[in-house]
Amino acid sequence: MSCWYNNHAPCGDIAVSTRIRLARNINGFPFPARMSDEQRLEVNRKIKQVIESENFAPLSLKYIDMKDVPVNERFSMLERHIASREFVLNSDNKAIVLSEDETVSIMIGEEDHIRIQVILPGFQLEKAYEIADEIDNLLCKSLDIAFDDTLGFITECPTNLGTGLRASVMFHLPVSESRGEILALTKSVNKVGFTIRGMYGEGSDAAGSLYQISNQITLGISEKNAVDNLRVISEQLISKERQLQKNLNLIKTEDLCMRALGTLKYARILSSAELIKLIGRVKLGINTGVIKDDINPIKILIEGQPYMLMKTYGNMTEDERDISRAEMVRNALG
């Protein structure tokens, strides 16, 4: 199946993925947390009708009731970054709308009635926003979307009020990280209304050197401005990390990255945490030219997640998964 991480990625050396999320609600219904089952089904029905209408035909979106999605597949959606943890943990009377390549996903019945998400590989803020905006416009045409002239879009959580937009870019920042620059970076982006957090691992511990930066401000700013601000910050981050990678000691970098590749090719037991760590190094090796193999590290990273593995290998214990993960990785690395 084609997915966002299978595609070519602009600025893919440093930017792993770009996401735009728009939170929308329909007038006349309480927020999902307080909806009755009947109301949920009513909202689902309304949205299904719109998605399957003539207007949406060019987008080829598919409406899926979550009750028809097996549990493992639900969690694998989380691992592919097309649904949220809260959404897959409790999918009762919820639905999701997906484009064939899953770059568009619309969660129905998450914190808000509608969560439009567009995820693209690499650094593609404008394009991702364009697609999300198109879907938003189409939905606004057919549904009575809750909007206040002063506040903007009405959302369950006040932190989304206004644009309801969350724009984010996931970066691979191994050298900024090893130089201890993440803390300073965090402070400086906080000042201008953005946050940075590690994508994997707990707290500030960013396994695989993967960090996501996203906007915090949704009120009193236009969607376009929010996206523009993130673009400027992202370009600085990309340029800084590229410069640092260029100035690395070649033989030490080669040693670090080739060892990671060697371990991935030869290990017979591989935990998820170790995969993330080693994949980060392989990615650095590709960026710096010390690894010349045709490898898509992000694809391997995502397909090595527990539920993604179980889609291929069936239900397994954690120990069995570690063995299957090593096998999958070996196959992927050829």
Place this chain on the structure above:
Amino acid sequence: MSCWYNNHAPCGDIAVSTRIRLARNINGFPFPARMSDEQRLEVNRKIKQVIESENFAPLSLKYIDMKDVPVNERFSMLERHIASREFVLNSDNKAIVLSEDETVSIMIGEEDHIRIQVILPGFQLEKAYEIADEIDNLLCKSLDIAFDDTLGFITECPTNLGTGLRASVMFHLPVSESRGEILALTKSVNKVGFTIRGMYGEGSDAAGSLYQISNQITLGISEKNAVDNLRVISEQLISKERQLQKNLNLIKTEDLCMRALGTLKYARILSSAELIKLIGRVKLGINTGVIKDDINPIKILIEGQPYMLMKTYGNMTEDERDISRAEMVRNALG
């Protein structure tokens, strides 16, 4: 150049090498530590004459004045286990006699006038003793070797008095070691007059799980008995370690050993200590069948030692050697 570690090794899964050493002295000269330069040269001359005589012709031994051996080559002799540390640290007026494949080496002017050494790959106590004994007999025919009817052969150090024989076998004991059985083994062989020590690393720390067992008793015992006792103990050790290796968890062993192989194949910087550690794991992988490649781990281990490397790559700093070592290992592993 053919060397002992290039050859086929009986019981080579567990036994790395077998050594026999005989210490002999010539009547009418003080021990080397108290010899004048003239006396040293006189002893050298006498032995050279014998080695180059008709009697020794079938053995094709070569007499080499250590002053003709470059310093790096001297230290590489130590790394190939054909000369002792004391001998190469101070080679003034000393000489060595070597067979073409270096399985026979005779140090002249070490602690005793003559130190005959035979080193063979794997477990070959009888054969090694046979060769050493033949050389000993030939030397005794032509030289006035110091011998006392009550004590036996006279040596500088009392611990060698009697047979002057030190028989030793180097073992690779990864599983006995990981099961914590080396201490018990050490105690039990001590009781019957043998010692065990790690081949590499300091003190009891045996890098690469390589251990050497050797006899301590030389007085009141025949050479044959000493060799026989070591043979019996060695057979027990080999059989025990083989049994332990058979019962290993296959996937965990495969993971451990293949990772070691992967690191050796991909590393760009490799210290001597890490090489020893990883080679030990590769050897275990070969023994247990999880590594099927045609690899001679002991050859790689020896050729990865600092002075052996500098024979190929020229003089280098330690950092440069770590890079050349990684290159040599990659080439050796194909």
